[in-house]
Amino acid sequence: MSFPEDKMLIIPAVDIKNGKCVQLVQGKPGTEQIIIENPAKVAKSWEDKNASTIHVIDLDGAFGEKKNIDVVKKILDTVSVPIQMGGGIRSKEYAKKLLDIGIERLILGTMAIENPLLVQELSDEYGKERLMVSLDSKDSKVVIKGWTEKTSKTAPEMGQILEDNGAGGILFTNVDVEGLLNGFYVEPVLELVNAVKIPVVYSGGITTLDDLKKLQNTGVNGVVVGSAIYKGNINFEKALQYEKLP
Structure with missing residues (x-):
């Protein structure tokens, strides 16, 4: 699935840790705040509010612990919109498994960063859009x-590679602003x-609707929103008005 050329997708985040939907501050273990027990229920709630894509991260996998593939399967069974997913994908075999179940x-x-050739191999098999x-x-x-x-x-150097x-x-x-709800820096986004x-999708520090407005002018194809929509700083339905480019 390719990104629409005339939109900046607003993509809600569903971060999974110990089978629950959580939010971390700057990705640090121990800072998680449990949002709701059932990640599939959370994902469905965003679909019901007209999210066109759901962003799922397996935090346990990212930190080298057990993977939440059963939870991911439940999300896939519950929603009909596309899922983009990351976290703990450290082998080609596991990557293929996730693509094959419908991610x-x-x-x-x-x-990818340690072995870019694996990206090429998967791209050749599944298509680079995936x-x-x-x-x-x-x-x-x-x-x-x-x-x-x-x-x-x-990031620009690695992106080109x-x-x-x-x-x-x-x-x-941008980890420097992730989860802090203090806004974001435009310059690093523009450089990349x-x-x-x-296509580039941005994540980190999105706090207000004004942040989304600023991102509309950067050329990004999407923005992941997490803490701000869970804590009520941003109303998701209002955020969707910024999907359409000015």
């Missing part, structure tokens, strides 16, 4: 392994969008 767009992080790479930036450098290890590359190796899109998260030709 529309797979988000590859550590594995493969997105996650570039998480902290102090202007890409971080991996659940944001615990810093690389030597910036992965675009050349079959990635069909980029999920860009201008460096690559594939």
Whole structure:
């Protein structure tokens, strides 16, 4: 599924930890706040509010712990809109398993950065539209392994490498502002969008409807919203008005 050219998709996040829907502050274990017991129920609630895509992250998988594939299957059985998913995808076999059970767009992080050729192999088999790479930036450098290890590359540098190796899109998260509800920095987003030709989805620090308005002018193809819609800072139905580009 490719991104529409005339829209900036507003994509609600469903983050899973220990089988529950949670939110973390800057991705740090121990900061999670449980939103509701049933992630599938949460995902369905966003679909009912006209979300066109759901963003699912397996936080346990991201931190190298057990994976929540049974919970993911329940989400797939419950909603009819496309699911984009990441977290703990560290092998080609597991990536294929998720694509085969119906994940529309797979988000590859550590594995893609450590071995870009695997992205090309999966892209050749499933089509690049189903493969997105996650570039998480902290102090202007890409971080991996659940944001615990810093690389030597910036997001634009890594984005160009992965675009050349079959990635069909980029999920860009600014860890410096993630989960803090203090807004976001426009410049890093623009630098990445201008460096690559594939779609970019932004995540991190989205706090107000004004933040969404600012993003409309950056060229991103989508924005993931999490804490702000769960805590009531942003009304999701009102946020959808910013899907249409000015």
